[in-house]
Amino acid sequence: MSLFTSKLLRNGPSATRVREPLGDRIFLLVVKLMLTVMLLVVLAPLVFIVANSFSSAEAVNAGRVKFWPVEFSLHAYEVALSNSQVLQGYYNSLIYAVAGTLISVTLTVAIAYPLSRKTFFGRNVIMTALIFTMLFSGGLIPTYMVVQNLGMLNTRWALLIPGAIGVWQVIIARTFFANSIPDELFEAASLDGASEIRVLRSVVLPLSKPLLAVLALMYTIYQWNTYFDALVYLKDPDLFPLQIVLRNMLILNSTRPGAEDLAQQLEQMQLVSVLRYALIVVSSLPVLLIYPFIARHFTKGVMVGAVKG
Amino acid sequence: MATTTPHPTPVPSADRRPARSPHRSDMELARRSRWAQAQLSWRRHWQLYLLASVPLAYFVIFKYVPMAFNVIAFKDYSPVLGPWGSEWVGLRNFELLFGNPVFLTLLENTVILAGYLVLASFPIPILLALALNEIRNGWFKRTVQMVTYAPYFISTVVVVSMTILLLSPRSGIVSTNFLGEPDYFRHIYVWSDVWQTAGYSAVIYMAALAGIDPVLHESAKIDGASRLQRIRHIDLPGLLPTAVIVLILGVGNTMAIGFEKAYLLQNDLNLAQSEIIPTYVYKTGLINADFSMATAVGLFNSVVNLCLLLVVNFAAKKVTGKGLWR
Numbered sequence: 001m002s003l004f005t006s007k008l009l010r011n012g013p014s015a016t017r018v019r020e021p022l023g024d025r026i027f028l029l030v031v032k033l034m035l036t037v038m039l040l041v042v043l044a045p046l047v048f049i050v051a052n053s054f055s056s057a058e059a060v061n062a063g064r065v066k067f068w069p070v071e072f073s074l075h076a077y078e079v080a081l082s083n084s085q086v087l088q089g090y091y092n093s094l095i096y097a098v099a100g101t102l103i104s105v106t107l108t109v110a111i112a113y114p115l116s117r118k119t120f121f122g123r124n125v126i127m128t129a130l131i132f133t134m135l136f137s138g139g140l141i142p143t144y145m146v147v148q149n150l151g152m153l154n155t156r157w158a159l160l161i162p163g164a165i166g167v168w169q170v171i172i173a174r175t176f177f178a179n180s181i182p183d184e185l186f187e188a189a190s191l192d193g194a195s196e197i198r199v200l201r202s203v204v205l206p207l208s209k210p211l212l213a214v215l216a217l218m219y220t221i222y223q224w225n226t227y228f229d230a231l232v233y234l235k236d237p238d239l240f241p242l243q244i245v246l247r248n249m250l251i252l253n254s255t256r257p258g259a260e261d262l263a264q265q266l267e268q269m270q271l272v273s274v275l276r277y278a279l280i281v282v283s284s285l286p287v288l289l290i291y292p293f294i295a296r297h298f299t300k301g302v303m304v305g306a307v308k309g
Numbered sequence: 310m311a312t313t314t315p316h317p318t319p320v321p322s323a324d325r326r327p328a329r330s331p332h333r334s335d336m337e338l339a340r341r342s343r344w345a346q347a348q349l350s351w352r353r354h355w356q357l358y359l360l361a362s363v364p365l366a367y368f369v370i371f372k373y374v375p376m377a378f379n380v381i382a383f384k385d386y387s388p389v390l391g392p393w394g395s396e397w398v399g400l401r402n403f404e405l406l407f408g409n410p411v412f413l414t415l416l417e418n419t420v421i422l423a424g425y426l427v428l429a430s431f432p433i434p435i436l437l438a439l440a441l442n443e444i445r446n447g448w449f450k451r452t453v454q455m456v457t458y459a460p461y462f463i464s465t466v467v468v469v470s471m472t473i474l475l476l477s478p479r480s481g482i483v484s485t486n487f488l489g490e491p492d493y494f495r496h497i498y499v500w501s502d503v504w505q506t507a508g509y510s511a512v513i514y515m516a517a518l519a520g521i522d523p524v525l526h527e528s529a530k531i532d533g534a535s536r537l538q539r540i541r542h543i544d545l546p547g548l549l550p551t552a553v554i555v556l557i558l559g560v561g562n563t564m565a566i567g568f569e570k571a572y573l574l575q576n577d578l579n580l581a582q583s584e585i586i587p588t589y590v591y592k593t594g595l596i597n598a599d600f601s602m603a604t605a606v607g608l609f610n611s612v613v614n615l616c617l618l619l620v621v622n623f624a625a626k627k628v629t630g631k632g633l634w635r
Contacts, residue, residue, distance in 0.1 A: 023535050023537075024535055027535070027537055028444070031440045031443045031444060032444060032449070034436075034440055035437075035441065035453050038437060038440075038453070038457060038507075042456055042457050042459075042460060042504065042507075043456055045475055045504070046459075048475065049474070107367060108364075110361060110363060111361050111365065113360070114354065114357040114358070114360060119349075119354070120350060120354055120357060121347045121350030121351070122347070122350075126361075129368070130368060133368065133372040135615055135618050136376070136611055136615045137372075138373075138374070138376045138378065138379065138611075139604060139608060139610075140587075140590050140591060140594060140607055141590070141594040141595075141603045141604045142374075142375035142376070142378035142381070142604060142607075143371065143375045144595065145381075145392065145600070146370060146371060146375055146378065150370075161367075161371075162371050164367060164371075196353075196355075196356040196357050197356045200360075224464070225462075225463075225465065226464075226569075227464070227465070227466055227569065228568065232591075232595060246466045246467065247573065250466070250473075251466070251469060251473065251573055276470065276474060280467050280470055280471060280474075284463055284467055287462050288459075291459065294462060295458060
């Protein structure tokens with residue numbers, strides 16, 4: 001029966017689709033209306049921000065911009081992209097994202113792969129120990145003391161190492177290895193006399209590209225978006241990632257004025273509010289650029305985790 | 310598939326014996342066979358043990374050593390003497406904490422905020438997933454999915470900035486100063502969170518819906534069931550196990566509610582409701598440099614959270630037949 005109906009469905013809507021009863025068509029209309037409302041609610045703030053960022057300072061300050069740029073201007077972007085703090089923050093965040101992702105993915109694979117092997121003695125004990133750290137954390141201050149004792153305070157390492165491995169990511173990777181690499185492969189490889197590291201490098205990793213993509217995306221997004229570790233561990237403004245720079249400019253209002261006369265100061269104050277909108281757009285741009293990849297791969301990662309939590 | 314025969318695995322001889330009261334020699338044998346297993350595993354996988362040693366060291370240093378450093382909650386910590394050399398004060402930090410009227414406010418703020426968040430962010434993703442599941446694959450469905458999913462990837466700093474810009478009387482689209490009113494803090498926190506995560510959370514439910522056998526829907530259709538009836542009697546029961554897990558996980562996370570957003574949304578005016586345990590720990594420890602007190606508050610939080618998780622896991626086992634882990 002299911003064969004019959006699925007064939008029916010495959011034949012396409014125009015040929016065989018039966019007209020739905022009136023009640024269902026009304027219901028579907030309501031559903032679509034609801035989805036449209038949800039779409040608009042999510043979209044409206046984003047459009048509001050973008051529209052403001054492309055408007056003139058006067059229009060923004062007068063509150064005349066709603067959902068379309070008024071007196072189109074790129075001035076805010078020019079100022080944002082020539083600000084040394086923003087550029088330094090961008091540069092730092094790029095370093096943290098690239099280096100952090102490399103370190104994190106390597107370490108995650110290094111623990112998840114052995115734990116995925118059924119003959120790896122101690123795997124259950126180790127896994128339990130890892131999961132326990134999800135349930136009970138050492139806390140902010142004790143972790144700070146460890147970082148302090150290691151001499152990592154106020155260095156780039158403080159953002160790369162203390163949060164390097166996510167247990168969730170280990171679970172995702174371990175599940176992937178356990179489910180998608182057949183055991184026969186290991187036997188064949190060991191009969192050929194390949195060492196464990198060699199098997200990992202030339203057999204397992206080439207088969208695990210989707211996993212590596214998911215892990216890399218997750219860690220990159222985390223590094224790009226987080227500000228907590230930087231807030232706690234860094235004092236030197238030259239090391240600040242973009243998110244801290246944004247926080248200082250957007251939320252604490254601490255843009256350095258540096259203007260001489262009153263007219264200039266006033267102009268700058270006006271500019272500051274447009275600048276905020278432009279900064280939001282500029283800082284979210286890298287994530288937006290990789291968003292199509294994220295939408296495809298992230299979902300898979302979420303699913304793996306959800307299936308085997 | 311049929312040709313692959315299970316390769317003979319050496320069964321420990323202890324397991325083969327007829328069941329009887331655990332004799333000393335049996336336990337000895339079992340212990341020895343475990344030791345033999347370990348040796349075999351080491352001979353076979355020594356490279357993997359070396360590989361795993363680096364991440365294991367990471368977990369010891371950055372997760373387990375901090376747990377040990379929690380002793381300073383029971384000490385008068387002095388940086389010169391270190392966590393082990395500092396003087397013991399017993400439960401004094403906890404007595405001070407529980408005696409402080411601020412403590413009750415903190416606890417109340419934390420629990421109410423977390424509870425509100427769990428309840429408010431529960432139904433909307435389900436509604437979104439059910440609605441998306443009803444409509445045909447096409448540009449509209451794809452657009453709704455892509456757009457609602459996107460805010461999840463915006464940073465907390467940016468989301469809070471957007472919230473402030475939208476809600477500030479000067480630049481935004483409203484005329485009340487919502488952020489200066491303590492009473493609005495929770496609504497702002499929770500609903501901006503729903504805005505950010507609804508699309509992402511819906512993905513999990515979409516997967517659960519995709520797992521429902523289409524034959525159920527087809528036969529219901531033949532029986533003349535309306536769309537609403539099919540949602541009510543097929544989709545909702547199909548979502549129930551996932552929904553229970555999500556809800557339970559949310560409750561289990563009560564005490565682990567995010568520092569990042571609360572700290573950013575805080576200002577002197579809304580502090581009465583926006584000060585929660587994590588932000589208080591940060592301020593006490595790193596701004597006022599009272600390490601022992603901050604650790605005591607943090608430890609209290611971690612222990613309560615662990616208990617909550619255990620209770621919640623027990624409940625999950627009762628309801629769904631399996632726990633969240635193991």
